[in-house]
Amino acid sequence: MMNEQENNIQDENLEELNQQEPPENQESEEELSPEEKLQLELATAQDRYTRLFAEFDNYKKRTAKERVELIQSASKDVLHKLLPVLDDFDRALAAMQTAADIESVKVGIDLVDQKFRKTLALEGLKEMEDLVGQPFDAEYQEAITAIPAPSDKMKNKIIDVVEKGYFLNDKVVRFAKVVIGQ
Incomplete structure (x- = not known):
């Protein structure tokens, strides 16, 4: 849309230039x-x-x-959405130091975790599904080691996930680090 507007502006400017030529020059061109x-044309x-x-x-x-302003404002928006989660973590840490009941602290931390994950999901971050038992795919996973497979079914399949992988709007932002069976 921006390019279309720019083209329209350029077309209008060219038309103005064509119209700005004084009629006297056009009459005198016959004598030139x-x-x-x-x-003159050149x-x-x-x-x-x-x-x-x-x-x-x-x-x-x-x-x-x-473009620079867009990039800067995009990160500003994400950080603004994460600030409430940071506040919740601060409150949870303060509550942990004075809490006598560990169960209530666990519930609070779970709530903060859910809120954090929901905020990231709204920004387009998606966790790779459970990979254990799936065939190894180098486009989405990084094999950090290979161990003997516990059964023939597990050969060239993922045995363990060391670090989860994530997508951002269907693009891999972090490859899952996995252990595969040989």
Whole structure:
């Protein structure tokens, strides 16, 4: 949509340039020699080229600036959404130091964990499903070691997950670190 707007602006500017040529020059062109007419056309074309080049340069600078601002504001939005979770962790840590009942602390930590995971899921983060027993796939997992398979069924399959893998909007942001059977 932005490119379409830019094209419309450039078209309007070209039309304005064409309309700005004084009618006196058009009448006097009949009196000019062919070389002078060509020089005048060349000067007009060069002027248009210079203006278009300047507009394009301004467009590139503006889009680069907008891209940087978008990246900065995106991380700002995510951090703003994570601040309540950080507050909950602070309250849980304070409650742990004075709590006599460990069960209530566990429940509180579970609630903070659920809130944190829900916030990350809303931002597009998705945990890779349970991988144990699945065939090894190098596109999604990283094999850190291979051990003898406990059965023939487990050969070239994942035996253990050392570190979970995650997707962000269906792109791998962290490969799962797994142990495979040989």
